[in-house]
Amino acid sequence: MGAVHSRHITNKHRFVGFALIGLVVYILSNIVDEWRAYQGATVAVFVVAIASIILLTGYSGQISLGHGALLAIGAYTAALTQIYFSAPIWICFATAVLMTALVGAILGMAAARLSGPYLAGTTLAFAVGLPSIANQFSILGGEQGISFDAGWPPLSLGETFTQYKWFLWIATLAALISMWWVQNILRSRYGRGWRALKSNEVAAELSGITIGRSKVLAFTVSAGIAGLAGALLAMTVNNVSPSAFPLALSFSIATGAVLSGVSTLGGVMIGSVALVAIPLIASSISDRWSGSENLELLLPEFIVSALLVLTVFLAPKGPIEKFRSRHSK
Amino acid sequence: MLRIKNLVVDHGAIRALHGVSISIEKGQLAAVIGANGAGKTTLLRTLSGLNKATDGSATWGDLNILHSKPESLVRHGISHVSEGKSVIPELTVSENLELGALWRRNRKESAQSKKEVVDLFPRLGERLSQRADSLSGGERQMLAIGRSMMAKPQLLLLDEPSLGLAPLVVEQIFQSIRDLTTSLGLTVLLVEQNAMGALKIADIGIVLNLGSIAATGSAAALRDDPAVRAAYLGF
Amino acid sequence: MFEFFNTLLIGITAGSIYSLMAIAIVLVWRSTRVVNFAAGGIALASTFVGTTILEITGSFWIALPIAMLAGAALSAFIEFFFLRPLLKRSGEKTQEIFLPIIATLGILGIIKSVLQFVYGDRIGVLTPPLSDRGFIVSGESIALSPLRLMILGIVLLLMIVLTLVFQRTNLGLSLRAASFSPEISRLSGIRVDLIRTLGWAISGAAGATAGILQTTNGSGSVSPEAFEFSLLLVFGFVAAVIGGIESLVGAVAGGLTLGVILAIILMYFGSSLVFFAAFVILILVLFLRPNGIVGVKGGRRA
Numbered sequence: 032m033g034a035v036h037s038r039h040i041t042n043k044h045r046f047v048g049f050a051l052i053g054l055v056v057y058i059l060s061n062i063v064d065e066w067r068a069y070q071g072a073t074v075a076v077f078v079v080a081i082a083s084i085i086l087l088t089g090y091s092g093q094i095s096l097g098h099g100a101l102l103a104i105g106a107y108t109a110a111l112t113q114i115y116f117s118a119p120i121w122i123c124f125a126t127a128v129l130m131t132a133l134v135g136a137i138l139g140m141a142a143a144r145l146s147g148p149y150l151a152g153t154t155l156a157f158a159v160g161l162p163s164i165a166n167q168f169s170i171l172g173g174e175q176g177i178s179f180d181a182g183w184p185p186l187s188l189g190e191t192f193t194q195y196k197w198f199l200w201i202a203t204l205a206a207l208i209s210m211w212w213v214q215n216i217l218r219s220r221y222g223r224g225w226r227a228l229k230s231n232e233v234a235a236e237l238s239g240i241t242i243g244r245s246k247v248l249a250f251t252v253s254a255g256i257a258g259l260a261g262a263l264l265a266m267t268v269n270n271v272s273p274s275a276f277p278l279a280l281s282f283s284i285a286t287g288a289v290l291s292g293v294s295t296l297g298g299v300m301i302g303s304v305a306l307v308a309i310p311l312i313a314s315s316i317s318d319r320w321s322g323s324e325n326l327e328l329l330l331p332e333f334i335v336s337a338l339l340v341l342t343v344f345l346a347p348k349g350p351i352e353k354f355r356s357r358h359s360k
Numbered sequence: 361m362l363r364i365k366n367l368v369v370d371h372g373a374i375r376a377l378h379g380v381s382i383s384i385e386k387g388q389l390a391a392v393i394g395a396n397g398a399g400k401t402t403l404l405r406t407l408s409g410l411n412k413a414t415d416g417s418a419t420w421g422d423l424n425i426l427h428s429k430p431e432s433l434v435r436h437g438i439s440h441v442s443e444g445k446s447v448i449p450e451l452t453v454s455e456n457l458e459l460g461a462l463w464r465r466n467r468k469e470s471a472q473s474k475k476e477v478v479d480l481f482p483r484l485g486e487r488l489s490q491r492a493d494s495l496s497g498g499e500r501q502m503l504a505i506g507r508s509m510m511a512k513p514q515l516l517l518l519d520e521p522s523l524g525l526a527p528l529v530v531e532q533i534f535q536s537i538r539d540l541t542t543s544l545g546l547t548v549l550l551v552e553q554n555a556m557g558a559l560k561i562a563d564i565g566i567v568l569n570l571g572s573i574a575a576t577g578s579a580a581a582l583r584d585d586p587a588v589r590a591a592y593l594g595f
Numbered sequence: 596m597f598e599f600f601n602t603l604l605i606g607i608t609a610g611s612i613y614s615l616m617a618i619a620i621v622l623v624w625r626s627t628r629v630v631n632f633a634a635g636g637i638a639l640a641s642t643f644v645g646t647t648i649l650e651i652t653g654s655f656w657i658a659l660p661i662a663m664l665a666g667a668a669l670s671a672f673i674e675f676f677f678l679r680p681l682l683k684r685s686g687e688k689t690q691e692i693f694l695p696i697i698a699t700l701g702i703l704g705i706i707k708s709v710l711q712f713v714y715g716d717r718i719g720v721l722t723p724p725l726s727d728r729g730f731i732v733s734g735e736s737i738a739l740s741p742l743r744l745m746i747l748g749i750v751l752l753l754m755i756v757l758t759l760v761f762q763r764t765n766l767g768l769s770l771r772a773a774s775f776s777p778e779i780s781r782l783s784g785i786r787v788d789l790i791r792t793l794g795w796a797i798s799g800a801a802g803a804t805a806g807i808l809q810t811t812n813g814s815g816s817v818s819p820e821a822f823e824f825s826l827l828l829v830f831g832f833v834a835a836v837i838g839g840i841e842s843l844v845g846a847v848a849g850g851l852t853l854g855v856i857l858a859i860i861l862m863y864f865g866s867s868l869v870f871f872a873a874f875v876i877l878i879l880v881l882f883l884r885p886n887g888i889v890g891v892k893g894g895r896r897a
């Protein structure tokens with residue numbers, strides 16, 4: 032688990048690591064074109080979303096198949112805050128986090144009473160049910176949705192500074208900050224409580240952890256982070272509509288978490304990059320082979336699914352743990 | 361004849377049995393006694409195929425027991441009543457019994473066996489259509505033994521049948537076990553915390569301590585052994 | 596009143612199909628403690644088999660049983676080659692349900708993309724054997740047609756057969772025993788591995804039937820990305836959870852409850868609330884009864 036290795040890594044090390052990642056993204060953002068910058072921003076969005084699942088499932092042991100709906104709440108909140116209060120973008124992000132955390136707390140109270148398949152079913156129904164009610168309220172814009180505009184990059188960054196490069200910066204910064212914060216909360220009293228809970232509920236309760244409160248807290252924190260991911264996603268596509276949050280999105284996030292290794296935060300980049308890169312790889316494969324449109328459509332799903340099954344079989348704890356266990360032997 | 365040689369069993373990093381050798385003749389009732397964690401349950405679970413052995417051998421007649429699955433050992437006459445009233449609470453008493461003879465695929469024989477078990481434990485007969493979770497502890501133990509008798513076993517492995525039962529019921533159960541052994545010519549390996557009771561009905565006794573055999577001998581001799589008395593019989 | 600009666604009929608028909616899907620999910624859960632999303636893919640694939648057979652033979656009554664066999668075979672195949680090794684390795688740790696869920700999601704994706712590869716843009720057509728024109732009652736056409744009657748009849752028949760198998764046969768006793776207590780079952784001589792595969796096979800057949808009926812009750816055609824099948828999978832799973840995930844009776848109760856309430860909502864409140872309503876129903880049921888309609892308190896997770 033994450034805790035085992037983090038004992039050797041001090042906060043200073045971690046800060047240097049994060050700063051390095053930031054630097055790499057900064058340099059990359061100056062070389063790559065618009066399209067790559069957009070993809071980079073999407074990777075950052077997935078990092079945040081997947082981290083939120085890993086926190087919930089990997090550390091507190093609860094299941095969610097409905098994180099796509101939480102992303103939707105974050106996205107709509109951010110957009111509404113902008114439309115009705117003309118708030119600056121970082122306020123929009125903050126309200127998205129708070130609002131989604133609130134919903135997460137409510138959902139978490141229901142979830143704390145449920146286990147296994149009941150929780151899986153509830154979150155699944157949530158994922159399917161929530162985005163569809165957007166059609167019911169005119170302020171949510173129906174199928175077309177509503178726009179969310181992060182604005183042009185400040186002029187001080189120069190004339191040539193592009194929109195997507197700006198998104199990439201914002202998303203990366205948000206991802207770094209939230210990862211930093213998640214790392215800290217996982218090493219706090221609460222994080223230790225979640226891990227105790229996951230390995231043995233009875234023992235955790237005996238050692239003074241209030242199971243219900245601890246689970247609700249995990250759901251709340253996870254939801255807050257998912258809300259941020261949702262707002263970031265809305266920023267990168269300039270728009271919020273029900274069709275942006277299908278059940279497939281929830282499944283993608285869960286998939287990304289498994290590809291990253293659901294029991295440790297360390298691999299979160301792997302799943303995020305995979306989710307963005309696989310469709311590209313697939314389309315270049317199908318281009319080279321046949322150029323068949325059908326193949327191009329189905330290949331990404333096939334590759335992701337096959338990878339998923341392989342990961343569950345070959346590295347159920349994720350690629351990072353696999354690597355680590357091989358080298359510690 | 362059950363022959364166990366140098367049996368070693370590990371639970372992950374924990375070694376539960378350190379080279380145990382036991383030999384029991386056909387028709388004998390052998391009591392295995394020992395403190396909590398001595399490895400008694402592990403021994404029985406290994407003999408019935410639920411646990412894997414690390415090393416050693418075990419044979420029942422010509423049959424090599426280790427490396428076989430429980431469901432095929434049953435077909436060779438080895439039946440295990442596991443620790444803690446091994447019945448399925450959601451099924452009725454009758455279904456629990458039938459379960460024991462399902463593999464024989466012979467409804468007539470199964471009905472015949474059921475009649476025999478009911479003769480042996482009349483209290484079960486009165487409760488055939490009741491769910492097993494409505495039974496008392498003693499009745500459940502009878503049902504568990506009855507279920508394994510449905511398979512017409514030759515070697516019966518019993519794990520603490522007296523667990524949690526009132527002294528009077530314990531005596532009844534022990535008496536039934538003794539009667540069964542004698543009347544059907546069964547070979548029985550009886551694991552017990554209730555060392556006194558077990559040694560009273562057993563032919564031979566085996567004392568297990570921390571995964572090794574501390575003493576063996578005729579049950580009567582063990583009952584009189586001062587060391588055994590002090591350690592396991594409490595007087 | 597007339598309209599309400601019609602809505603009820605529509606709901607019961609849809610609900611009975613969800614019940615079948617819920618049964619498919621419950622059977623797998625009971626036999627291996629796996630939440631099986633691949634059930635949706637199995638239903639889809641066997642429905643395609645059904646359409647092909649229908650095309651060749653022209654008979655719905657040949658296509659249906661063959662589709663059921665195909666579903667059973669595919670489901671057993673998945674259990675044998677994917678889930679069994681996976682569960683063996685995880686040492687039957689029952690609280691770990693996330694990875695098997697993800698594995699079945701992956702299998703669902705593989706099935707869908709293989710179907711997409713084979714069928715491409717073509718769709719499978721499933722012409723119903725009976726008319727979908729409603730019976731006329733006092734001059735008005737009601738929502739009950741020969742086709743709907745056939746659907747209800749098939750579901751009812753299957754449920755009776757399943758009940759008889761589970762309650763009256765040796766196979767049924769083995770299936771129940773193996774799901775409640777695998778260890779005691781093995782000690783009693785039951786080949787639990789085999790029984791589990793059979794449980795998956797029966798589930799596959801039930802899912803295949805659900806798929807065929809869902810298609811005939813709906814648009815009459817099926818494509819690899821068919822929305823009707825996502826619907827079937829999601830509502831089938833929700834119905835299973837409402838019913839307590841362990842119980843076949845619960846699955847039927849859950850499916851009918853869901854079908855009827857959703858039909859009423861569709862009729863009187865519009866389509867955009869249907870999915871959210873499913874979520875609300877689930878939350879309400881679990882709030883009142885955390886182990887589902889038929890679930891036992893502190894239900895066993897053997």
Ligand SMILES: Nc1ncnc2c1ncn2[C@@H]1O[C@H](COP(=O)(O)OP(=O)(O)OP(=O)(O)O)[C@@H](O)[C@H]1O
Nearest residue numbers: 371374376394395396397398399400401402403553
């Ligand atoms: N599944 C397991 N995993 C790890 N260790 C185990 C397992 N089962 C048993 N052990 C260990 O093996 C040793 C022997 O256990 P066993 O259950 O065989 O003892 P026992 O003699 O039956 O005790 P009791 O009288 O309490 O039933 C113990 O130290 C126990 O902790």
Ligand SMILES: [Mg+2]
Nearest residue numbers: 400401402443
């Ligand atoms: Mg024991």
